[in-house]
Amino acid sequence: MNIGCSSSQDNDIAERLIDSIGSMGNVVIAFSGGVDSSVVAAAATRAMNRPGRGSCLAVTARSPSLASWQAELASRVAGEIGIAHDFVATDEIERDGYVQNGADRCFYCKQTLYEFLQPIAVERNAVILSGTNLDDLGDHRPGLVAGNLADVRTPLADLGIDKQTVRGIADWFGLSNADLPASPCLASRIAYNVEVTSDRLARIDAAETWLRERGVGDLRVRLHAGELARIEVMPERLMDVVELQQQDSLVAAFTEMGFRNVTLDLRGLRSGSMNEALVTLSSMQVNR
Template sequence: MNKRNELTGTQKLTALTRRLVDHIGSLGPVVVAFSGGVDSSVVAAAAVRARHDRFESGDLDSTERCLAVTARSPSLASWQTDLAIRVAGEIGIKHRFVSTNEQSRDGYRRNHSDRCYYCKSTLYHFLQPIADELNAVILSGTNADDLGDHRPGIQAGREAQVITPLADLHLTKSEVRSIAQELGLSNADLPASPCLASRIEYRVDVTPERLARIDAAESWLRRHGLPDLRVRLHSGELARIEVPRDCFQRVVEMEMNRSLTNQFRQLGFRHVTLDLVGLRSGSMNEGLVQINQVGEKS
């Protein structure tokens, strides 16, 4: 790549970032549904930059504010709490936690393919009073690539009139990561980490005990050198470990040297298996065609 093309690429990235900042800046006060992941962090950082730009130009309303809010529930991995606090501090956005009660909803606990709808609708129910207090709109980190996946939570967002600036500007995940680097975010390359409930096989009840068990299992694997992974829980309390294929040997070594299976059984799993396809996003959705053929039954 020659110098001219590099400059053009930099200019395009700067223009994309500028479009996002200007778009969010046009929305007035905002409340960002903030997980600490790269998508919501880009939205939060762009909101802060837009507010700074408006302040510098003298256009900022004295009542205009931006706030990041993180849902605290059993489905939030323990390490993500610290991540959200750290990244919000780096961005310089006001940050708070709100405790949600999605566990009280039958549609969430029964864990059919629409579980995410009940989770997100509960989240937005708790965010709306905060947004009303600030006369603000709610923003999520949904990006353009998310629209092509099975994401019932997006419908919950539409019903709650949540704004999706990344998707609205047709920004893909790779573009969002590039903007994160442009904005200087430390989590620009952070692997995606959906909520712990997404690890549980559809039609296996979501319970606090199962969520805590998955969190403990993934934390144990991370402490032993596997930063990017999923522990999927299937019926019969079976743990299916997903890691990148180049990490398979590392898992085998853990079993031989540290007795991975014994550790997982102590946590409450009955069986442990390594997925030979490797780590991929949304693997629990791969069976939805068969589930939908049978039909969702209450």
Template sequence: MSNRERCVETDANRLIDWFAKLGDVAVAFSGGVDSSVVAAAAQRCPSIHAIAVTARSPSLSQRQLDVAVRVAHQIGIEHRVIDTGEIDNADYRRNDGRRCFHCKATLYQSMATILNQFPGMTTVSGTNHDDLGDYRPGLEAAGAAGVQTPLSDLGMTKVDVRGLAKHFGLTNYDLPAAPCLASRVAYGTEVTTERLGRIEAAEAWLQQHGFDELRVRLHDGELARVEVPKHRIADLIQLDRDEEMTKAFLGFGFRFVTVDTRGLRSGNLNQMLVSIQSNFKPAVTGDPLDVTGESPN
């Protein structure tokens, strides 16, 4: 066994032992790598009962829900899918930089109804140590709800988590991160069911055309800003040589489409929060390359 393998095995045992000290848990389970590792470790702890809870809402793509169902089945953990109503909250829809707080607050309130069936059960999340360095108001909601964070408590980073996912044999260990669809909507632009559906359709179309790592960001005026890794930008532009992508996106309800020449940058919309707090509307930043015009509508 290599030193790296020994380190991963040690981390796995540390994580499993963490659950033994806490007791029964409900994992806020998105099907992403972080929450999957937490669920897998909890399920491997013989002294506790663990369940996984997935929030179904317009901000969760069908593809990600399918991944969550599949991975939960692979782990063998009891899996509950609950409907959450954050889209009905005007504060969430306003999307003023606190959207994630209102989303997570709704999630944990909804999970509380399940916890009533399991006295003494604690909610845990997949927050890792690296998450603590980004703007994440959802962590405030988690703290207020008493949510525990085993990965960050143990100092485990994104790299550590990927290693653990592979160690546990999870089929999603190498899948790209898949934040909720609402995270694609520029701050200051209202989050609506229609816009979330538009983003989901556009990203699904690109995935069907061979792009796995991508984001379709939505800005004011129904502008779609497409991000793919830099080495795939030429492929994306080639795909649209006959305006194939453009026509598809206009059909989904976008009015403009642009390709961001800086490439895929996770969480880059957080950079706009300074403008929001200064009472300015967010604008498309950087040096994007326009590849289409305006829809007839």
């Protein structure tokens, strides 16, 4: 069920979310600083401030796949919400299933995350919550399987709250990241079957930081075999990237970072574009 949401409904849906989380007792939230987990954290904080309720803690995984700006964002947004916040260092980069970067990479990433969160939850007699929303259920997200195996609760999806509704609730909560574009982990930028390494993750982080510092906000730098960088930006920003090459020698900067070739995707930014090959392959198999 998709709730849908107008501004007049934000309050009612937010209250339902608060009540739902409040009935769970103590909670530990897998917190990225993105809008989904922030809404869950904000609702949990409001729920736990009511008499007789439990406690809440937001935990952010710190690893090479976390973009440098996202760590600061998570700390800042947690402070705005007023929720206790910790970082935990995770070791997915040392796990073969993750490094090999097959179509199930996200499973190993989330499996690792929840393995590190479970002792924290046990110590606090708490359940683990994620920011999975209704729209996530229709995408290629093997991490959801890891969440199910670890008994992670998904209050947004369980209430039929989609991404648009999440943003409406975030705005009603007054969260500064209500309109923040989605920004999955850096490993999602690496083409499937190209190994995930700390060096490649750092290179992607450096390249995206270089572009952000020059005013290009919503973007991805995808890494393909042969250390090829494929830049995705919103269609209206394509010429801005071309101008960066002319003015600031973008290619020279990326080459210094370790990329061998640099391309600009004229189709523009597409969330989950690395999954397009998986969809094509699946269609070919069905039609054989």
